[in-house]
Amino acid sequence: MELGLSGKVALVTGASRGIGAAICAELAREGMHICLVARDEAKLREVSASVTNTAAIRTALHVADLRAPDAGDAAVAAAVAAFGRLDLVVNNAGATKRADFFTLTEDDWQDGFALKFHGYVRMTRAAWPHLRKTNGSIVNIVGIGARAGSAEFTIGGSVNVALLNFTKAMADIGVKDGVRVNAINPGLIATDRFNRNVERTMTDRGMDRDQAVTYLLSSHGTTRVGRPDEIGALTAYLASEKAGFMQGAIIDIDGGATRSL
Numbered sequence: 001m002e003l004g005l006s007g008k009v010a011l012v013t014g015a016s017r018g019i020g021a022a023i024c025a026e027l028a029r030e031g032m033h034i035c036l037v038a039r040d041e042a043k044l045r046e047v048s049a050s051v052t053n054t055a056a057i058r059t060a061l062h063v064a065d066l067r068a069p070d071a072g073d074a075a076v077a078a079a080v081a082a083f084g085r086l087d088l089v090v091n092n093a094g095a096t097k098r099a100d101f102f103t104l105t106e107d108d109w110q111d112g113f114a115l116k117f118h119g120y121v122r123m124t125r126a127a128w129p130h131l132r133k134t135n136g137s138i139v140n141i142v143g144i145g146a147r148a149g150s151a152e153f154t155i156g157g158s159v160n161v162a163l164l165n166f167t168k169a170m171a172d173i174g175v176k177d178g179v180r181v182n183a184i185n186p187g188l189i190a191t192d193r194f195n196r197n198v199e200r201t202m203t204d205r206g207m208d209r210d211q212a213v214t215y216l217l218s219s220h221g222t223t224r225v226g227r228p229d230e231i232g233a234l235t236a237y238l239a240s241e242k243a244g245f246m247q248g249a250i251i252d253i254d255g256g257a258t259r260s261l
Contacts, residue, residue, distance in 0.1 A: 141186065
């Protein structure tokens with residue numbers, strides 16, 4: 001599908017691996033120039049090299065810890081300096097600690113909100129004036145952990161719920177300002193994070209890898225693990241004018257794991 005994104009500019013956080021890297025690859029295939037943002041410069045260079053081989057696009061790298069209060073401003077400034085405009089922000093960076101609630105510390109909670117929630121908020125604030133000029137869009141990668149409480153995901157679930165509300169609020173502002181804001185809730189996706197969940201299940205339940213994967217799929221009521229490129233394809237669609245009437249949409253892409261309304 002021709003999405004009309006060629007020559008436009010995206011900023012993608014958490015771009016060094018997993019879902020973020022897959023999003024960069026898909027946007028590159030659609031002809032977008034990309035500012036890749038993450039903490040790991042070596043990994044960013046690997047992703048940049050791989051996506052520039054797939055399309056006639058340019059990339060810029062910005063190394064940053066998005067927990068820092070000024071990181072959003074600096075990342076947006078780097079993207080605009082490199083390309084002269086900004087059409088899309090994909091907020092993707094952020095992982096939260098899974099553990100028994102009573103073992104989680106104050107620092108664990110502060111860190112979970114600092115990177116994912118406040119990182120998304122600051123990036124949105126910094127990018128908004130530029131997106132308003134280009135009638136651009138924001139895609140927030142959140143997670144189905146927002147949909148129901150889980151004993152071992154108290155931080156992540158709380159952060160994700162807050163981000164869904166934030167998405168809706170910014171979409172409301174975006175109606176007036178001409179900026180579209182939508183969110184994607186991935187389920188089990190084949191990334192390093194999923195592999196860590198598999199390893200934890202193996203340890204906690206005395207299972208081999210195949211048994212652990214089967215257990216995780218069964219607990220979600222699904223039959224397979226999602227692919228990062230599936231998230232990338234949906235992100236590209238949401239960034240395009242094909243999705244021009246989608247505003248404040250929250251889309252679960254989880255193989256049917258979410259059954260509640």
